[in-house]
Amino acid sequence: MTSNKRITKELAECTTNPPVGITVTLPNDSDLHTWHVILDGPEDTAYAGGKFGLVVKLPTEYPFKAPTITFATRIYHPNVTNDSLGNICLGLLKSDKWKPSTRLSSVLESVRALLEEPQPEDPLEARIADEYRNDRSEFDKNAKAYVQSEMKVREIQMKWNGLEQYAGLQDQEEKRWFWIMVWAIGKAKVRPKEVMASDDEDQ
Amino acid sequence: MDTDDEFMSNVSSDEDMIQDDSDNEVSGDEDFGFDDEPDAYIDSQKDTEKKKAAYEVSFKVYEPTDVQKQQDELVNEVNMILDISKEEAAILLRHFRWNKERLIEDYMDRPSQVLDAAGLSQSSVRELKIRSVPGFACDICCEDDPGLESFALKCGHRYCVDCYRQYLSQKILGEGEAARIQCPSEGCNLIIDARSLDILVTPELTERYHDLLHRTYVEDKDTLKWCPAPDCENVVECAVKKKDLDRIVPTVACLCGHRFCFGCALNDHQPAPCELVKRWLKKCADDSETANWISANTKECPKCNSTIEKNGGCNHMTCRKCKHEFCWMCMGLWSEHGTSWYNCNRFEEKSGVEARDAQARSRISLERYLHYYNRYANHEQSARLDKDIYHKTEKKMVQLQKESGMSWIEVQYLSAASQALQMCRQTLMWTYAFAFYLARNNLTEIFEDNQKDLEMAVEALSEMFERPITSLADPKLKVEIMDKTSYCNKRRVILLEDTAQNLAEGRWTFNTDFSGSSANAGTSTRR
Structure with a gap:
């Protein structure tokens, strides 16, 4: 457990003196190896105003092995898979590029830099990369719309989260029907598609 | 008789000379003036183009110590010429993928950039210690x-x-x-x-490290390849380049006895070129079983050629796709059957004949493939069985020595026969894959004659080889086996020589275009 000292130090740095637009929390105090990060969409980009959840997993060999970082929030971006996995393509994290002296704060900053400046030459989503290169306004429009709908879904979920717990639902299928019911009652201000989508994605 | 025997066994063991001959150029009398200076492996690349066409290529086999020696020599040379430490010389050489000339040239021009690019920054030299x-x-x-x-x-x-x-x-x-x-x-x-x-x-780690360094030398150089046989640590050097692979089949033999293609590292597949082999293997993996099943269990609709499996007893078929109604037995129109249900006796009828013709035509390509595949697969299997027999041969030889009082050298003819069988079957196997892709012309007829001669010789030898131990001691059979062995080897050489020559000169016409995925757009049809 030689790495604990290093991780504790890095965590302290990231929480007391966090990089711009980055909030780090530890979801489980006893586990130093899983971090939750909220990334604020950088100003003057299509992601402005959005909040993106990242999950940072530190391998037991950390810092000799690179951490893995995934987007928990769906994002419309050439270098992040547009699915429930949210994998990122970041050169810094490749095993032949990773150096044990690299700090997580600089890794997180480079993730944020990726939002400021996508790398369409090295895409994970080829279609989005093409759009980014060839039709920038359409890309901005789509990325913004994505941010908005994700925020909305989150908002609704937060709002009804208590209700879900109140109903004592655990089973995926139960929850799914529960949300369909919520929608059917007609009180929620979202389209059914979004309720369904949020249900599928986040579980 | 004795002198004759000696002479014959010399002839028949020519082939295993090729396999066992260690440090020398392998081709022997088929050496085409190819560069055989022992350490000029960089220069030798350039000579590939000049080489005369034939089925054998020049190559050398190195043991791990030889490879280490080569590396050390290069490092020492650079160390002396450029006046840098051996460690630095090694790093620079690796950075330049062991291209010594380019390294020296670049280093002379702009030493500091070269050092930076290779990760050897020139800052203050301090003594390195813990x-x-x-x-x-x-x-x-x-x-x-x-x-x-x-x-x-x-x-x-x-x-x-x-x-x-x-x-x-x-x-x-x-x-x-x-x-x-x-x-x-x-x-x-x-x-x-x-x-x-x-x-x-720690020392264990150092060992692994040097092992890996040693590997990068082989992997960095295009002219070197590991022998793919399990547990073999030897390295083969051959100057055939990737872009030549459509005109030459560079089969090499390691000291361990494993014969493989230098181009694709698969087992020896002469006379078929690598790209053809790749297609054929893919086709076989995709098709063979399915094709067999289709051939055995289905027919095509006489109207729309959809493949149909008969899943009930009635011969009155209605194609699900085009609704054509026909008889499963005679493939004729069902409407012409009148009332003779379930019992087709209308073979002579015109519509039935036409439908059967169409059926036959649509089957031709499948039948053609299966023809070649079955023969290919048969030789593959026989080669495997021959391998089993090879192990039995060793026992037979010992037994023969005891029973007949022959000396070790006198029973070597069996081992030679076994090896000849193996190699010839391997070659025959690939002639069928090769033939599948050949377009018919005069050359294919010569090819097929060669193939037939070799196949007959091989089957005859195979038959003799399996006779019981008692008859093997018969000197008459021994001579027969030795004659057949050398005949097989000769037929194989003739076949390979002919195909390799035509391949090198681009005279084969293939029914498929192989240029698409190969590095060089050079199928044999271009001349």
């Missing part, structure tokens, strides 16, 4: 105990010894990296040299 620096805190583990031992490369990025060791073992054992391990500092591309590594890590 020591404890007062007030040191390791940037990796954040330990700052007084007296903590640390190490730094020339770049001065200092880390504690534990972290360095763990970093190196992660790189060496975890990632199999050796030649390009950089300083652990972010953004520093200084490469850790062998001497620094020796200071830091």
Whole structure:
């Protein structure tokens, strides 16, 4: 457990003196190896105003092995898979590029830099990369719309989260029907598609 | 008789001479004036073009120590010419993928850029050793105990010894990296040299490290390849380049006896070129079983050619796709059957004949494929069985020595026969894959004649070879076997020579275009 000292130090740095637009929390105090990060969409980009959840997993060999970082929030971006996995393509994290002296704060900053400046030459989503290169306004429009709908879904979920717990639902299928019911009652201000989508994605 | 025997066994063991001959050029009398200077392996690449067409290529087999020696020689040479340390010379050579000429040229022109690019920055040279620096805190583990031992490369990025060791073992054992391990500092591309590594890590790790370094030498050089046989550590050198593979089939033989293609590392597949082999294997993997099943269990609709499986007893078929109604037995129109249900006796009727013709035509390509595939697969299987027999042969030879009082050298004809069988079957197997892709012309007729002659000879030898041990002692059979062995080998050489020559001169016409995925757009049809 030689790495604990290093991780504790890095965590302290990231929480007391966090990089711009980055909030780090530890979801489980006893586990130093899983971090939750909220990334604020950088100003003057299509992601402005959005909040993106990242999950940072530190391998037991950390810092000799690179951490893995995934987007928990769906994002419309050439270098992040547009699915429930949210994998990122970041050169810094490749095993032949990773150096044990690299700090997580600089890794997180480079993730944020990726939002400021996508790398369409090295895409994970080829279609989005093409759009980014060839039709920038359409890309901005789509990325913004994505941010908005994700925020909305989150908002609704937060709002009804208590209700879900109140109903004592655990089973995926139960929850799914529960949300369909919520929608059917007609009180929620979202389209059914979004309720369904949020249900599928986040579980 | 005795002298005759001696003579014959010399002839018949020519083939295993090729396999066992160790340090020398292999081709012997088929040497085409190809560069055979022992250490001119870089120059020899250029000579490939000039080489005369034939089925054999020049190659050399190196044992691990030879490879090490070659590396050391190169390192020493660069070390002397450029006046840099051996470690640095080795790193530079690896950076230039062991192209010594380019390294020296580039280094003479602009030494500092070359050093930077290879990760050898020229900052102050300090003595490299493990020591404890007062007030040191390791940037990796954040330990700052007084007296903590640390190490730094020339770049001065200092880390504690534990972290360095763990970093190196992660790189060496975890990632199999050796030649390009950089300083652990972010953004520093200084490469850790062998001497620094020796200071830091345990002997086991050093061994693995040198093993990996040794591998990069072979992997970096296009003219070198590992022998793919299990547990074989030898390296084969051959000057055939990737772009020549559509005109030459570079079969090489390792000292361990394994014969393989230098181009694709698969088992010997002469006379078929690599690209054809790749297609054929893919086709076989995709098609063979399915095609067999389709052939055995289905027919095509006489109207729309959809493949139909008969799943009920009634012969009155209605195609699900085009609704055509026909008789399963005669393939004729069902409407012409009148009332003779379930019992087709209308073979002579015109519509039935036409439908059967159409059926036959649509089957031709499938039948053609199966024809070649079955023969290919048969030789493949027989070659495998021959291998079993080879092991039995050894026992037979010992037995024969005891029973007939023959000497060891006198029973070698069996081993020669067995090896000839193996090689000929291997060749025959691939002639069928080759023939599948050939477009018919006069050349294919010669090819098929050669194929037939070899096949007949092989089957005859195979039959003789399996006779019971008692008759093997018969001197008449021994002579017959030796004659047949040398005949088989000759027929094989004739076939390979003919195909290789035509291939090199681009005279074969294939019914498929192989240029698409190969590096060079050069199918044989272009001339």
